Amino acid sequence: MGARHGLVLGGGHAGMLTATVLARHLDEVTVIERDRLPEAPEDRTGLPQGRHTHALSGGGVAALDGLLPGVVEELVDAGARRMRNPEDVLIHTPAGWLPRYDRMETFLSVSRRLLDWKIRGRVLGNPRVTVRQATDVIGLTGDAGRVTGARLRSRETKAFEDLAADLVVDATGRGSHAPKWLGGIGISQVREELVDPGLVYVTKVFRALPGAERSFPTVMISSDPASETPSAGALLLPVEDGRWMLTVTCRRGVTPPSDDAAFHEFVRGLKNPLLDTIIDRAEPLSRLYRYDLTDNRRRHYDRLRPAPEGFVAIGDAHCSFNPVYGHGMTVATFGALALHGVLAQQGIAPSTARLAQKAVARATNPVWSMARRYDIRFRGTRGTNVTVLDRAVQAYDRRLQRAAMDSREIVAAQISVFELTGSPSRLLAPQILRQAMRRPRGTGLAEPPLTEHERAVLGLG
Ligand SMILES: Cc1cc2nc3c(=O)[nH]c(=O)nc-3n(C[C@H](O)[C@H](O)[C@H](O)COP(=O)(O)OP(=O)(O)OC[C@H]3O[C@@H](n4cnc5c(N)ncnc54)[C@H](O)[C@@H]3O)c2cc1C
Known part of the structure; x- marks a missing residue:
């Protein structure tokens, strides 16, 4: 058997983590990236969202450290902030300020340019991984049964090339053209779900x-x-x-x-x-x-029949979220771990891509449901119908939110679900249900719970 080659389309968060996973199971990995990747922590054109606030959730921090041990510490050494939630977070809800309880979870507050630069440095230090920069993916090669590689065009020489691989992973982000590329080789009808908050x-x-x-x-x-x-x-x-x-x-x-x-x-x-x-x-x-591109969009590659061999979509290319929930990078990291799980079990086999896509979808589903559930509460949200069950869940959420104002236990459950360290079923645990159903107090603190030092910094005496 010749050397096994993995091809990763896109060198963003999901792409780099996928490259690290593939390098554990295949002999060579090539990442294709349209940008020239900066040598320092800098913003870049291909990642316009990088100029906006990005936090890595508690679940994402643990998953990232599992994939690249020590990288979180390196980020903190470089200035990223570990934020204890809710101790280091002032949250103003419609019912008032949330009390600042002791740490329940810890997320990472860091610019995207620093986060990506550190991750990239670690991944590209692996001799099995190479990156082809300033190169556009413009299509896939293969047929309706199997994806065999990708069609590339250099931005600098304008030369075209077909690059073959045993496994192709699309990590080209929210703007991925994979449904069109698959259509080009006879695989059509990737079903898409959309929940658009217009944020x-x-x-x-x-x-x-x-x-x-x-x-x-x-x-x-x-x-x-x-x-x-x-x-x-x-x-x-x-x-x-x-x-x-x-x-x-x-x-x-x-x-x-x-x-x-x-x-x-x-x-x-x-x-x-x-x-x-x-x-x-x-x-x-x-x-x-x-x-402006903030819709929740999920592409059901896991439901393609027959499922094409050799192709998996991951990260935003598979499912992108309303960024306000801060879950996209964590789900991309969970996806890379899911891919690792399947490759560890069976390496490259005819069913690998199908099983990996299903595993990626399973890792995504609870987070998708949460984003949908939160966004349909807002009148302007488009693209989905609100069902009777949705209304019942919304009523429960409202009770929970009010009861949280004087319940440390509810806040802990909400934060663990939100930080993607705990299962959403935590919100239905008997003691949480009991507290939500009793008559809730319903008001938070009238003033932000600032420390004396913070008040002094703000000149508030
Ligand atoms: C405004 C905003 C704020 C956000 N805040 C958060 C947050 O707080 N927390 C959080 O977890 N998530 C947040 N997200 C989501 C997060 O940015 C994404 O989930 C994450 O970047 C997904 O990683 P990815 O690798 O799938 O896509 P990206 O990081 O977008 O990477 C895609 C890569 O593919 C390359 N590429 C694209 N097309 C091609 C092509 N044809 N050929 C070659 N290369 C190509 C791009 O240049 C890029 O490098 C936010 C998103 C937005 C829009």
Whole structure:
């Protein structure tokens, strides 16, 4: 048998982690990336979302460390922040501020450029992995029964090439053309599901205020699904190099700010003035960045009949999420682990791709259900019907949310589900059900639970 070759289309988060997995099971791995990948932590054209706030959930941190042991520590050494949730998170809900209980989970707050650079450095240090940069994937090769490789075009020489592989993994992200590429070799009808909240992200970077460069909480102002008028939210993430990234999120019907004055006006108009107080005194470090492609979109490659051999889709190419939940990178990491599980069991065999795609789908399903469940609470969401069961679940969620205001146990369950460390069934545990069903108090704290130091940093005396 000749050397086994794996081909990874796309060198983003899912692509690099997939390359690391394939390198454990195959002899050679080639990553195809349209960008020239920066030698330093820098933004790049092929990853426009990289300029926006990104947090890696608690479940994602553990999964990433499982795939690349020690990389999380390297990131923290380089300035990424470990955020204890909810101890380091100020959450303003429609019912008020959540109490700041002791740590229940820990997520990572880090710029995408630093995260990707560290991961890339580790993955490309593996001698089995090579990357073909400035190269577009423009199609797949093979036939209706089997994908045998990909068709490439160099951005620099404009030369075309067909590259053969034993396994092709599509990790070209949210804009993947795989349904069209598969159609080109006779595999058609990839069924797609869409839940479109019509959300727009607008982000600006600030220098942390003096005294807060190394430690300051994340601040989250959540949108109100019960609001009659379209609702806005915001997220401030402290990242490396003493910078704060502030994103405002505009649900359908909210006009996104298009210049600095409008951005400040927008922040001033949020349901709570804390973020206005914060940025009023902070030095801006960037212009505004806007991002509009935020729908939840799942492609059912796992339901193709017959399932083509030799092809798996992973990460955003398989399923992308409304970014407001911060789950995309974690699901991509879970997907890479699922692929590893199948390859470890049976290596490359006729059923590998089919089983791997099913495993990736299984790892994705609970997160998809959660995103759908949250997004259909908002009036402007399109693309899916709200069922009677959905309404019952929404009513339960509302009770939970109110009861959480004075229940540490409910907050712990919610946070573990949200951080993707615990199963959603935790929210239905008997003691949680009991607490949700009793008459809930329903109000949070009226003032943000800032420490004395944080108040001093903000000049609040
Ligand atoms: C505004 C925003 C904020 C987000 N915030 C969070 C967050 O807080 N937490 C979180 O977990 N997730 C977040 N996400 C989701 C996260 O960005 C994605 O889930 C993650 O990047 C998926 O990784 P991926 O490798 O599948 O895709 P990407 O990271 O997008 O990588 C795709 C790669 O493929 C390359 N490529 C594309 N087409 C081709 C082609 N034809 N040929 C060659 N190369 C190609 C691209 O250049 C890119 O390098 C956010 C998303 C957005 C839009």
